[in-house]
Amino acid sequence: MICFLWWISGNQNVRVPLEVAKRDEVVMHHELKKFLSHQKASGFGERFMMSVLELCLEQEASKIAADGFFSAIQNDDFEAATHAISQLETFDKLKLYGGRVLSGDLLELRANGHSISLKNLPSGKTISVKCRRNKLLLFFAAVLGSSPMICLSEPYQSISVSPCDSVLFHAAGQERPEEFELSRIFSMVRG
Structure with a gap:
């Protein structure tokens, strides 16, 4: 049976x-x-x-x-x-800016023309996406060129990323994976 x-x-x-x-x-x-x-x-x-x-x-x-x-x-x-x-894994989570949370599979980080697999992250690992959203701070950062407007937490903190770089994510129930710009993402959690 x-x-x-x-x-x-x-x-x-x-x-x-x-x-x-x-x-x-x-x-x-x-x-x-x-x-x-x-x-x-x-x-x-x-x-x-x-x-x-x-x-x-x-x-x-x-x-x-x-x-x-x-x-x-x-x-x-x-x-x-x-x-x-x-040790069975659950769905990965993609937390978007504004509160929406998607469940599915984190596939890859697409930054600076390179693709980095996210499947090798340990279960439970959270990657925060820190993005300056204050328009005044963004203006001065752009004019002075002082610091990046967006950065990732460990283990990707050394990778230079831009707000237009993306994450390939296959949401549960969807036919195909979708790209999400880093500027839309608050954090990623490996299930």
Whole structure:
């Protein structure tokens, strides 16, 4: 039997068609969350594995399978599996100036005619985009040529960028990636 898992941790507004949600193969996030909260296992990875077993198998068979699974697997393999599940990534976030937040995949930074992959950033890494938006300060900075009008935080702080440089971002649910100018971006978060 194949068990499909519908686990949407951050976005409770996603609408799943009723005919899909009613299928036995689909486990909705609220069902899994309920099972996770009642598990005896110690860490998230253990609770996740036990919950999936419980949801995919009949109640009695799942308890037998879970007991057999957790005592049959070697500790090294079990720890590796729970660590891998605990490290699962979520959607990247692109926070735009003005408050709009997009979820999807950060693909690359396009600056000075070069493309820099953003897929290698560690999970949870935030890159801030500092942009001078005050017109008076922008005027004096442009006249005096004192400091850049826009800059990025680590690990890209040494890259010279302009407001017209961009980030290639593939928003969830969209057919194609889209370019966003750095002047429109407040921060980028790797999921």
